[in-house]
Amino acid sequence: MANTISIWERLGFRKASGVGEAGWGHTLFAAIISLIYFLPVLIIILTSFKLQTEALAVPPKLLPTTLFGLIPEQYVFSPTLENFTSVFSRAYVAGGAAESTGFDRFFFNSIFIASTSVLLALVIGTLAAYGFSRYPLKGNDTYLFIILTTRMLPAIVVIIPVILMFRISGLAGSYLGIIFLYTAFNLPFTIWMMKSFFDELSPDVEDAARLDGSSDAKVFFKICLPQVLAGLAATFVFGLILTWNEFLFALLLTGVDTRTVPVAMNQAVAGGGIGVLWGLLAAIETLFLIPVFLVTFFLQNHLLRGVTFGTVKR
């Protein structure tokens, strides 16, 4: 895009003429900053290929290669895939037979619970957002604020009665309970965000379609929904990131069968009394990062557009 305006112009430090796309110089600068910012994640990923002794080595073993002799041998470790296999099955006592750790189940739980609840919130929330946007109620803003407030409340306020409610009703440790809880957890955000997208649409097209005899349902599905696909994608990504890593509710409300990866990860770290198995933890986190990383990467452009929250009014 040749006519893009640079950030210095946006911030007003340079004249807004004759400056096109920033060049490789800016890329280099941004790359250095990004890599420094990414460094702690990179170390986690590298640690997943190390043995326990290498993870705790002094001086540290930093890289898997010598980079053609640039790095002295003492800082180099030989990468192993042992951690990744022992995520799923390992011997709990030294020399014992390898047992299944159940992590395949926990990964399935995380994917199933997060995607189901985020999609459910997306369906219910999009309908509600369309309702709020197109058929304003009396005191619409008040309802919206109350809905938002439920998300603003500290989890600690809700968690005691939710624990009690789940214990009493028998929902504790079931998929149904945690999925519904996460749906409610995602709803306010979904409604708010989707409403801002519906508000941005021009009503003229819808009115024209109605005059031509389209039903309300047809207007919604054929005209409105295709225009807010970007918003749906962005809301999905935000909800997924928040639900994927939710720890407190999952810790207190999931059972053995429905345990999610963050809880199991915490137990893998805490259990055993032999200290943290760094390589193993890093391998779990690396595997756990991949799905949400890929989803975010492929929906990235929508994400940027999605967070404007309707403040962009022309």
Add this chain to the structure above:
Amino acid sequence: MTSVALSPPAPDFKTIAPDNWKLAIVVGLVVSVLATLILPANAAFWVVGAMAAMVAASFVVNAYRRHYYGGLLVSPAIAVLFVMNIFPLVWSLGLSFFAYQSNQQNIRFVGLRNYQQLLTNDLKAPELWANLTNTAMFVVLTVAAQMIVGFLLAVLFAKQFPLRKYLLILVLTPMMLSVVAVGVFFSYYYDPTFGLISQVIKAWGGEQFILMSNKTGAVAGIVFADAWMWSPFVMLLVLAGLVSVPKYLYEAAAIDRVSGWRRFWTITFPYIRGLLMLALLFRTIEAFKMADLVILLTKGGNDTMTISYHVIRIANEQNKTSEGAALSYLLLFVVIVLTNLYLYIANRRSQGA
């Protein structure tokens, strides 16, 4: 809506009809209260749930008969939020008036005594007061750090440049990590013997680096980890604002020879102000809830207990359910007052501008 004229008249309050939502609410409330008082708790839960479903159904039928699609579309969301958020909140408000421990059966009505005790005895106790001031300190420090770092990162990425997409995802990654992994790995980085920071400092001829030995270091460690993890969130919001400023405004400003500083305040800032405020609000609320990183990094040692961690302790580990609920409600009150104050100020600012 023209359809209003065609809709049937609303049923009389006393008529039993599937769309008489006013009657449904009254009946639902009375039955729920009676059920909670008479029936055992597990039966009462399902009765209350059934009543909520009945009220929701009456809303749906009513909305459908009156061609009132707004209500029809909104009601499923309201029903889910009611069962999972509002109902537990009312329940915990009720619990805060009882003496109840979740590992025991007996429950006793004590009125306002939980609150009275909190406000007279506990609030004077140095620990609780320290928890509150620690929370305030964490809120100020983490939110300030996230806003600054997030803003600077957004400025860096607002320009189009080669490989932007790939570098941006690197910066977004910390937000996607599990807080357990972040907490445990930052304790690994901070470790005095094999931690990387300590080893780098030693390699350059420094002393062994012990971060977590005093309060300043422990707080700095927690704030750093939290700011690193959540600055990308602020960045995304600010970046969206920066990208959305229409270009013709700058072109017009260039023609009028508006000074750079003024251009920022009159053109750019109005577009990002709303998002900055939103980021500030969201992060403040999140910071107020902070417990997990503290649990993972210091376990509340070195005087880093937060109020949220304190509530988790009394409610979950010590099973003092009703005391936890009472404390939660005092906190909720504080959060609502602060949020409203904040929104009030933000609204007045935007109207004044």
